[in-house]
Amino acid sequence: MSGVRPTILDLAALCGVSPATVSNALADKPNVKAETRDLVRRKAREIGYHASSAARGLRLGRSWSIGLVVGDIANPFVPDVVRGVEDVVWRERKNLILCNTDFQAEKKTAYVRSLLDKQIDGMIVLSQILDAQDMERVAAAGIPLVTVNRRAPDFSTDYVGIDNQSGVRMAVDYLVSLGHRRIAFVKGLFRSSSADDRFAAYQAAVQAHGLDGDPSLAVQGDYSMESGDSAARSLMALSQRPTAILAANDLMALGALGALHDLGIRVPADVSVVGFDNIQLAEHPLLNLTTINHPKRETGDAAARLLLQRIAGDRNEPPRSVVLKPSLIVRGTTAPPPSTPKPRRRRPVTVRGTGDGG
Amino acid sequence: MSGVRPTILDLAALCGVSPATVSNALADKPNVKAETRDLVRRKAREIGYHASSAARGLRLGRSWSIGLVVGDIANPFVPDVVRGVEDVVWRERKNLILCNTDFQAEKKTAYVRSLLDKQIDGMIVLSQILDAQDMERVAAAGIPLVTVNRRAPDFSTDYVGIDNQSGVRMAVDYLVSLGHRRIAFVKGLFRSSSADDRFAAYQAAVQAHGLDGDPSLAVQGDYSMESGDSAARSLMALSQRPTAILAANDLMALGALGALHDLGIRVPADVSVVGFDNIQLAEHPLLNLTTINHPKRETGDAAARLLLQRIAGDRNEPPRSVVLKPSLIVRGTTAPPPSTPKPRRRRPVTVRGTGDGG
DNA sequence: TTGTAAGCGTTATCAT
DNA sequence: ATGATAACGCTTACAA
8 A cells, every 4th residue: 555665774773773784684694693683584574674676786786687588489489498597597586587579670779778777687698699789788788698599600608509400410310211312491590590500400411411402402481380381382392392391490390281281292101391499389199290309498597507607607707608409309290201112220100190191 | 898887977077067967868858958968968879878777766766677477488378468568568668577487376476576676667467366465565565467367356456358258158159050069178277267267158158058068078177288188088088978179278179189189089070179269379280279269469468558557647546457359260170060960050161180071 | 057965775884 | 793874876856
């Protein structure tokens, strides 16, 4: 009702001590008599005293909150990472300021400035790159920064990512082991480092295996389901179709799955599909997508740990990187290509579809 | 590099005016000469001056951030609502503090206190109820609060929700129109007001239509996919099976879909399935779930608007409610029950599955 | 139109 | 072991 909260002076008066002593008592400083400490604590609880964050923030120059910059929280990949971050951050009772940039440079910049004004303790940037000016501002403010999934081009920061190359390599190796030779690739967002990494890895793997290097097998996507849909359609319109489609993320793979279904093309009997990320719904029995697992929660966890260490410790130590390992999750969207002799070694595969299977 | 940001005194000195004038200039107060204003602004931009949030927060008793309390950000329903909130809140350049409670009462309480310490401008609580003590604290601090999807039991706050009853009613009506008489219901989380509403609506609709009221047709779930899976399995184990399953949310409906697929039961030929919420992936061609649309983004939007109005305006006005309208989205998981004469009126239905359809 | 000064609620320094 | 005091950076009366 009242809207007035007790200040440290109220509490001090109530306890008959000075505000300094209250502060010390509450902070568990050694120089305060046990009885006094207990008295202060008891009274504090009684009147529901809590220090004002603004006041201590002003005094101490910190805010006990960390900024989390994401492109689109509604992308199913993102919330899992956020959970990992939140979990760690909450243990130190820091708050998370969620900044959804919608991939707009302007909004990103504005958010960064807002975070700096708030004197955040640190910042995590997920699947995005800050432009040079923003980076400079963050550095000038001395705010620890961890980038996730995209490396900063020139400035070096703490970084958490996944070994995209080995992930893609595992997928291609597996498809090859099933007998595929014409493997298409749906690229991720234009000019994203993770997308570039994955595409480069695909090209390297194609070369290493001596596969069909037909450039029309690589089509541009943008990590969205729609782009996976149209990618699959254009691939299936090719005079010489691929027997397998590897997408740079699950959303596009699922889009491809939908398109193939619409086109009446059977998966995996006619075409195999592999995704990347292993989002939650990929394991639904009706989707049952073979994919590369991206340890999402661990990613968030690692990013938060790196950040907290940097906040607590020496800011001048060289930047650290955590590169997590992907793993292949074989489900039901992969099988040997049609009319192929038994492949060399075929892993057990869950049959999908209602009586389609191979 | 430096880590020292310019203060208002620096800027004042630089401009050869007093800090008060700088403050007024930057705040566009009328009592400042145009030239002075422009000078101050230019210099401010030059040296990159931004007021410290902590300082003005302390002075003004506000923080330009709003707390968003969710149970689990990884639940696909949640991020869409968050997007709606973020969009509106960002327009006023307020920040969002994301609090993920994991549905733990303790964590919820701790987060609320932390938010109050931060002097947040307002608070949105999504699909959860604060306990009486927390509510009291929020009220005592005079912090505007909007609850979403769950009404506060005793305290009355601003509220945004959906008309659960009419949503469920639409689903049941539709199933009945297809010819179903034995319609099962998978209940949502125990002791959640939205789950209760939906279940009550189901019961009412069953009664209104004079359907089979067999109590074993109502099984308890918890809004998770797993619970939908086991619910469907237990329903299919019934000696007299339902011909349709209505789940209190999409996740459970998808779980049911998976279970039915595993059991070799065809959807919708043998059993129809209807969800609630219309999460993004429900429209995937391979899932193609008939469901009730919950306007998620609009929900977040409305909640944020309500909150901002309350922050800006009179706090003593009576609480307002926004109740959004659900709508039926007919997709491929619904059809007339097996061996039924043509239903009275059958809406066009996308056939799903690979040649299952009816 | 501008400047002076008080005060927001803490914590740290320095006395006592 | 405790207390007085200054300072953090800002905004707003009020004075000039």
